Amino acid sequence: MPTYVYTALNEHGVNMQGAIDADSPETARALLLSRGYVPMKVKAQGAGLELGALGDILNPVKPKELILFTKQFRTLFQAGIPITQLLQVLQNQTESKKLKRVAADMAQAIVGGSTLYDAFKAHPRVFSELYCSMMRAGEASGALGDVMERLVYLLEHEHKIRSDIASAMRYPKMVVGALVIAFFVLLNMVIPKFVMIFSAAKLDLPLPTKIAIAMHHGINNYWPLLLAGLAALTVAYKWWLRTEPGRYWRDSLLLRVPIIGPVLQKSVMARFAAIFSIMQSSGVTVLDALDVLTNTIGNAAIAREFRRIQDKLKEGRGIADPLKSARFFTPLVINMVAIGEESGSLDAMLRDVARHYDEEVEYAVAGMAEAIGPILIVVLAAVVGFFALAIFMPMWDLTKMVGKH
Structure with missing residues (x-):
């Protein structure tokens, strides 16, 4: 089933981003509406080549940067810091401009009601399918x-x-x-x-x-x-x-x-x-x-x-x-x-x-x-x-x- 990346407004009028599995863009919009979200933009994952996506391709996140980001996330989570605050701390601490942008987008998506797995999955050029699957398993268990x-x-x-x-x-x-x-x-x-x-x-x-x-x-x-x-x-x-x-x-x-x-x-x-x-x-x-x-x-x-x-x-x-x-x-x-x-x-x-x-x-x-x-x-x-x-x-x-x- 295709995955669609979306931008939507929740019931509080907060802008949020995430990813959703659906048969078509119309089905994805209907699913978002059923969850109480107002879809602003829905597109197939990987469709189009926006400036940010082009930057991710030409200058991807380095493995060492991703490892450090994950270690910091783990340490802050084990310390009991709420996810939104945790992501704000990571946004300030990380030296990678891409990871700063990703952390900000994830924090915004979670404030809007998105799950942690959906927040990670919305950035497939940074977090691999394996990475997202591990996060989903941890979140579910x-x-x-x-x-x-x-x-x-x-x-x-x-x-x-x-x-x-x-x-x-x-x-x-x-x-x-x-x-x-x-x-x-x-x-x-x-x-x-x-x-x-x-x-x-x-x-x-x-x-x-x-x-x-x-x-x-x-x-x-x-x-x-x-x-x-x-x-x-x-x-x-x-x-x-x-x-x-x-x-x-x-x-x-x-x-x-x-x-x-x-x-x-x-x-x-x-x-x-x-x-x-x-x-x-x-x-x-x-x-x-x-x-x-x-x-x-x-x-x-x-x-x-x-x-x-x-x-x-x-x-x-x-x-x-x-x-x-x-x-x-x-x-x-x-x-x-x-x-x-x-x-x-x-x-x-x-x-x-x-x-x-x-x-x-x-x-x-x-x-x-x-x-x-x-x-x-x-x-x-x-x-x-x-x-x-x-x-x-x-x-x-x-x-x-x-x-x-």
Whole structure:
């Protein structure tokens, strides 16, 4: 069911904002009227691109800012401060301009009668579906403080995994970037000067030199077409990745790539176990937890497996048996879930799995960084060797020709 973001007046004439699920804008307005609100503006969530939304896209809230905001929210809530006053304090304390605006909007929505969950859900570019679902579970169970404690752990856990992977990939990206720049400099500035000398000597050029010359002429003569083709391919590829088949193809392929695949699989297993255990201990049903995981796991291939598991759960099966037939799930996860389900301690078993895979990800990331180094050296040697052959083989022939004369 679509979600609509609205601006409305309550019975006291106070302007409020929030989100509501409805079949159509007309149904959303009717629901608001039935609650005693006068709808001023109703639009599909994500529809339109207002200035504030554009700012959120170009300059999103940083993970560290969101973690600090959540920690402050938890601390103030546990201190017994009312929600509206709590949000006003956060508005004054946070350094992020976006979070200041969000806190002000949320306070206004809650004063107008909106639930805490609706106030969070009205800002999907700041608070993920997982974040909002956790808030809803805490609000419904009356254990919001405990749920926010788990949410802080989850946000820090995910930020750490992503930071570790980004740190491991920083050096390879720098080397590859420098390599690409060096390749084009040699091809367009060094090769042409030697080509003039070889042409004047009327040498029979070797294959590496002919390939280098062909690439140089192709770039010089057809660079507008090459750029247009590259831009078209990039746009088409990005458009395709927005489709479900495109995301599934990319994510399933990445999971099979040597070195990178095991790291991604272990990080997804850690994310799955951490999120699932926290949602289980927060009172969220297995079906609802899988529904949230499907949209937040960050991997389309595994998200498709979650949908299959959901279908089997609706038939009355437990979660352990469907997991056995699911792809990409490791034997450890399957066995621990089966033991947890049988013993009634699924959330505890999943916490153990999350801790185990946190350590596995650290080792895997370190191993990936060590393995990529030799691969980069081989690629660098291949590029240097190609240009060395392209330049020095004809130079050697030219030297022999000069020696004969």
